Amino acid sequence: MSGQTASFLASSAVRMATPLLLAALGGLYSERSGVVNIALEGLMLAGAFTAATVTHFAHQPWLGLLAAAGAGAAVALVHATATIRFGADQVVSGAAINILFLGLPPLLSGALFASTSETPHLPRGELLPRAPVVLAALLVPFTWYVLERTRFGLRLRAAGENPEAVASAGLSVERIRTAAVMVSGALAALGGAYLAIGQASQFTRNMTAGRGFIALAALIFGKWRPFQTMFACLLFGLAEAVAIQVQGAAGVPVQFVQMIPYVLTLVVLAGFIGHARPPRSLGLPLEPRGGGR
Amino acid sequence: MNAAQGAQGGWQRAGARLAPALARLKPWADRLAPVRAPLLALLAAFVAGGLLIAAVGDDPIAVYGLLLGSALSWPDGIGYTLFYATPLIFTGLAVAVAFRAGLFNVGAEGQLYAGAFAAAWVGIAGGGLPAWLLLPLAGAAAVAAGGAWGALPGVLKARFGAHEVITTIMLNFIAVAIAGYLTAHRYQQPGDAILETRPIGAGAHLARLGALVPGLPARIPLNLAFPAALAACGLVYLLLWRTRWGYELRVTGANPDAAAYGGIAVGRQLVLGMAISGALAGMVGINEVLGYRYRYYDGFSAGYGFTGIAVALLGRNHPAGVALAALLLGALVRGGLFVGIFAEHVSRDLVLVLQGLAILFVAAQRLPRSAAA
Numbered sequence: 001m002s003g004q005t006a007s008f009l010a011s012s013a014v015r016m017a018t019p020l021l022l023a024a025l026g027g028l029y030s031e032r033s034g035v036v037n038i039a040l041e042g043l044m045l046a047g048a049f050t051a052a053t054v055t056h057f058a059h060q061p062w063l064g065l066l067a068a069a070g071a072g073a074a075v076a077l078v079h080a081t082a083t084i085r086f087g088a089d090q091v092v093s094g095a096a097i098n099i100l101f102l103g104l105p106p107l108l109s110g111a112l113f114a115s116t117s118e119t120p121h122l123p124r125g126e127l128l129p130r131a132p133v134v135l136a137a138l139l140v141p142f143t144w145y146v147l148e149r150t151r152f153g154l155r156l157r158a159a160g161e162n163p164e165a166v167a168s169a170g171l172s173v174e175r176i177r178t179a180a181v182m183v184s185g186a187l188a189a190l191g192g193a194y195l196a197i198g199q200a201s202q203f204t205r206n207m208t209a210g211r212g213f214i215a216l217a218a219l220i221f222g223k224w225r226p227f228q229t230m231f232a233c234l235l236f237g238l239a240e241a242v243a244i245q246v247q248g249a250a251g252v253p254v255q256f257v258q259m260i261p262y263v264l265t266l267v268v269l270a271g272f273i274g275h276a277r278p279p280r281s282l283g284l285p286l287e288p289r290g291g292g293r
Numbered sequence: 294m295n296a297a298q299g300a301q302g303g304w305q306r307a308g309a310r311l312a313p314a315l316a317r318l319k320p321w322a323d324r325l326a327p328v329r330a331p332l333l334a335l336l337a338a339f340v341a342g343g344l345l346i347a348a349v350g351d352d353p354i355a356v357y358g359l360l361l362g363s364a365l366s367w368p369d370g371i372g373y374t375l376f377y378a379t380p381l382i383f384t385g386l387a388v389a390v391a392f393r394a395g396l397f398n399v400g401a402e403g404q405l406y407a408g409a410f411a412a413a414w415v416g417i418a419g420g421g422l423p424a425w426l427l428l429p430l431a432g433a434a435a436v437a438a439g440g441a442w443g444a445l446p447g448v449l450k451a452r453f454g455a456h457e458v459i460t461t462i463m464l465n466f467i468a469v470a471i472a473g474y475l476t477a478h479r480y481q482q483p484g485d486a487i488l489e490t491r492p493i494g495a496g497a498h499l500a501r502l503g504a505l506v507p508g509l510p511a512r513i514p515l516n517l518a519f520p521a522a523l524a525a526c527g528l529v530y531l532l533l534w535r536t537r538w539g540y541e542l543r544v545t546g547a548n549p550d551a552a553a554y555g556g557i558a559v560g561r562q563l564v565l566g567m568a569i570s571g572a573l574a575g576m577v578g579i580n581e582v583l584g585y586r587y588r589y590y591d592g593f594s595a596g597y598g599f600t601g602i603a604v605a606l607l608g609r610n611h612p613a614g615v616a617l618a619a620l621l622l623g624a625l626v627r628g629g630l631f632v633g634i635f636a637e638h639v640s641r642d643l644v645l646v647l648q649g650l651a652i653l654f655v656a657a658q659r660l661p662r663s664a665a666a
Contacts, residue, residue, distance in 0.1 A: 093657070107643060110638065262466045265463050
């Protein structure tokens with residue numbers, strides 16, 4: 001492999017890793033607080049559509065980015081309300097949001113722009129090709145600091161590991177988890193926004209194509225820790241970059257390169273490479289009568 | 294404190310007076326109880342969807358009329374509604390059986406791809422065989438491949454404690470990738486621009502109902518897989534509620550600790566439950582490959598595996614409920630096509646929105662924590 005190819009692959013891998021990293025860090029806040037978030041895919045789609053649409057009308061990509069984060073937090077609030085307040089199963093609620101946001105953006109796009117498959121192209125000057133990459137990189141140490149060195153982080157982790165203790169200390173587990181899930185939604189939506197107004201120049205139907213699930217895989221592969229999750233995202237981003245690179249080459253089975261993230265995650269889950277231990281109370285609602293699953 | 298107690302006493306007195314009236318109503322309420330939650334969720338989803346339709350500038354009544362009217366016309370509406378319902382019955386049953394075993398199978402999508410590819414593979418490899426041999430073989434291949442793909446996360450859970458939600462999501466992508474690889478490198482017609490296999494042998498074709506039901510044109514792809522799906526509902530009912538194994542599976546799902554204490558091999562139940570679930574999802578391949586396209590086709594599933602979650606939840610994880618919910622969602626898929634064509638602003642994506650909302654509402658019907666405490 002020539003040096004040129006290597007540097008091209010590296011920069012391509014970083015670009016591919018960025019939406020994964022934003023979404024995976026989002027998932028990290030939610031899951032470390034004890035709420036499963038398989039809705040990352042739907043949240044990313046909500047962010048991608050919002051960013052493209054707001055940027056189209058306002059001609060301000062930063063406004064688009066901000067609106068995407070807001071939309072993500074709002075959708076995540078639905079997930080938080082359903083699961084934390086109404087006791088809906090966290091996986092079921094996440095699956096519902098994924099289906100809902102497979103449909104809602106194209107429906108709105110059809111109503112607004114008379115095309116259910118895409119929003120209008122944005123001019124080059126209204127895109128943000130670099131800023132989200134930098135933002136994602138900065139969010140890694142920031143997330144580590146928040147989780148390990150701040151009171152909010154301590155409470156968030158406690159809500160995920162030992163919610164009964166948090167509750168008996170007089171703190172509201174519901175409120176901590178709701179905040180964590182909303183942060184999660186905002187970050188995942190930023191990941192989707194980067195796809196629409198960073199990598200591409202529009203929203204297209206189902207443009208995340210499973211990246212929310214790869215982000216979830218990266219989170220598990222990274223054992224729910226910020227820096228390890230970043231390395232997982234870079235690895236998975238590299239796999240995607242290689243898959244694109246070999247797409248045209250004859251004789252290279254591109255499907256096997258695309259499979260790498262999923263197979264690696266299975267291997268980690270089966271305990272062959274270290275053991276991935278989820279937060280102790282992940283997926284368990286705080287039951288007043290000590291129930292749970 | 295005293296005021297609170299007084300208020301409580303007042304409520305109790307009022308309750309005592311109301312009790313006889315409520316007792317008379319209770320048998321009726323009980324009879325409706327199993328369907329109340331799904332019906333409320335559907336109603337709420339349609340109301341919210343109606344607001345959305347109005348918000349984008351269409352008339353909700355007209356759109357819903359179009360949706361249901363085009364799904365219930367004879368023969369095309371009903372024929373296609375039943376055809377679209379067929380894979381949803383299979384995936385709904387798959388998710389429901391897993392739920393009964395205490396497992397959340399998000400992997401029906403991957404299992405149905407495994408089943409469909411296996412059916413096509415046998416149908417191509419045994420292309421020269423007579424129908425009486427090839428058709429059962431291809432059908433069995435779909436069941437076996439789906440079952441094996443389902444058993445895998447069962448093993449990963451029983452043996453390594455890996456959560457089935459995550460492993461099944463990963464296995465979905467892996468199934469599509471492997472089937473895509475095999476299609477492209479082994480079974481694609483040379484020069485074909487579409488990622489699909491060669492056609493299966495004529496002996497593996499499943500008869501269309503149009504050939505059997507008078508008045509139903511043969512161009513409608515509704516085939517024998519539909520009655521097979523209804524039969525599968527019956528079999529699942531018998532299995533879960535009329536056999537010892539089904540009893541053990543349900544006990545495992547309801548309370549694994551109690552099941553283990555009672556001498557049930559929980560790990561084995563998990564693997565078996567997932568295998569049955571996967572086998573049911575694999576049967577989608579019978580409808581899709583043997584009864585409709587006569588080949589494997591990359592990306593053929595319109596999210597049937599995920600819609601199966603909605604079907605199972607709306608059907609309350611009961612085979613009869615699954616059949617009803619699948620018919621309803623099949624009607625929505627059929628009607629959605631016409632909404633997409635004839636409504637001014639709303640597209641067929643409305644069906645996905647209604648589905649997502651219905652799942653959310655049905656899931657959120659456990660009482661609010663404050664009310665439960």
